[in-house]
Amino acid sequence: MRPTQPGWGASLRTPGCIDPMDHVPHSLRSARELIPFGVAMSANRHGRVAAVDRAAGCAYDHKLRRNDLDQSGRRWSAFLVGQLLRRSAQVVETGLTNQIDTRRGPGMASGSYCRIAVTTVTNPHGLACNFDSGSGLLPNSEYWSEIRPEGTPVALLTSQPLLDRFQHVRHALGGPPVIIVPDGEQGKSLHIVTSVYERLAAIRFPRTGIIVGMGGGSITDLAGFVAATWKRGARLVLIPTTLTGQVDAAIGGKNGVNLTDGKNLVGTIYQPERVIADRAVLGSLPEREFRSGLAEIIKCGFVGDPAILDLVDSMPTGGPIGDDLLRELIDRSARVKVELVQQDEHDFGPRRHLNYGHTLGQAVEAATGYREYNHGEAVGIGMLFAASVAAIVHGARELPERTRHYLARVGLPTGLSATVDFERIWSLMGQDKKGGSVGREFVLCLGPGIVRLTSMPDRAVAREAFRFVAGGDREAGRD
Ligand SMILES: NC(=O)c1ccc[n+]([C@@H]2O[C@H](COP(=O)([O-])OP(=O)(O)OC[C@H]3O[C@@H](n4cnc5c(N)ncnc54)[C@H](O)[C@@H]3O)[C@@H](O)[C@H]2O)c1
Ligand SMILES: [Zn+2]
Structure with missing residues (x-):
């Protein structure tokens, strides 16, 4: 503009x-x-x-x-x-909401935030997307009044368990209508989208109103799609409640729902005007979900910010991650994504670096019926595969063990179980929709921060790399 x-x-x-x-x-x-x-x-x-x-x-x-x-x-x-x-359009602003809290006296959660603004992106309201990373932001009605001036219609879209858990968000928003949707992939369907439209119609929700999507990536994907299409574009604020949501799914505007033929086949790119990543909500996240998000963080270390990998190395073994370290991991990862989105909002170039580890990862998820490995675990294994390809084809010899080291550091699987068969994975990789019209694409990382978009490795290389990956857990005595 x-x-x-x-x-x-x-x-x-x-x-x-x-x-x-x-x-x-x-x-x-x-x-x-x-x-x-x-x-x-x-x-x-x-x-x-x-x-x-x-x-x-x-x-x-x-x-x-x-x-x-x-x-x-x-x-x-x-x-x-x-x-x-x-x-670069990556922008950082810091603010202290606890200054507000002090004036308000006890009883309000305090918080501070770091703001990263995504500036190249557009929505019909002409707003830049701000990513606010902090702790204790959500219960703060002063913070919300900045986002939602008095009188702005709001609809809160979330699941029942998350609403029960985070009632304070509803209160801070002044008790708006709530639209309850199923959690997880079940919610990402056109059938649910229709039911949400019907609720919005029933409450005569205007396009100038704000749809607030609160949940993991599945709910923020759904909320984004609804907001993008409701009256050709309502305002959108996202509250990611999973680590994956905070560092990945809620940033960058991609949304979508699934068809029986596959995941995320229907969707748009539509930027939220604000993403609120409040670390305070992550405390209740099951450990396995949390680790899944750490896989995306490690990915950001490889594709954009190698300092993340050093931070992963400094993580305490076994114990909880301190808030300062978590903040640094979230903010750095968010910045990696923000920068790539700003260079390539519509995903025809550098944004695709974020697919690192996903070609094999998504095949592993599909091959195991989306049950054995969660997304982050599968992506971790996918990065290991890609690192092995880089070692075989480009001589990046240390990369596979280095990758395995970071995965092990955060407790992610370091290899595939014996039940997963190469032939099946190979054919599933051929169906990777992210390959686009130019044929199957493969994101290769030759070392932290050195990324190339290439074509798929040939079958012999893939088989050898797969062998390395499939050896991992057995070597570690996992199966
Ligand atoms: N749009 C994008 O760019 C993008 C990127 C990555 C992933 N995604 C999508 O995100 C989805 C996966 O998201 P996800 O990994 O966040 O999982 P999810 O949304 O399926 O949530 C996982 C589970 O965690 C629970 N949960 C969420 N927050 C919680 C909390 N604070 N405390 C306790 N439980 C909580 C949920 O109720 C759910 O049962 C997939 O559908 C994927 O396609 C989208
Ligand atoms: Zn992912």
């Missing part, structure tokens, strides 16, 4: 004038009011505003120094530093 308001472009380009907010009324309460400015922005109720215009931002590249902005002490400074100096 280009600035349409006179003065915007000019102020951004005037040497010495680094405060684009001078030209924006201070009474602005929400990003929606900034749409006429034609700039992707977010504003909070204290008048602290973050703004991004990629083209104008780049014009600042040579004029700003990191220190200038840091000294200003403004909240949007980090946001602009991220935008302008790195020539």
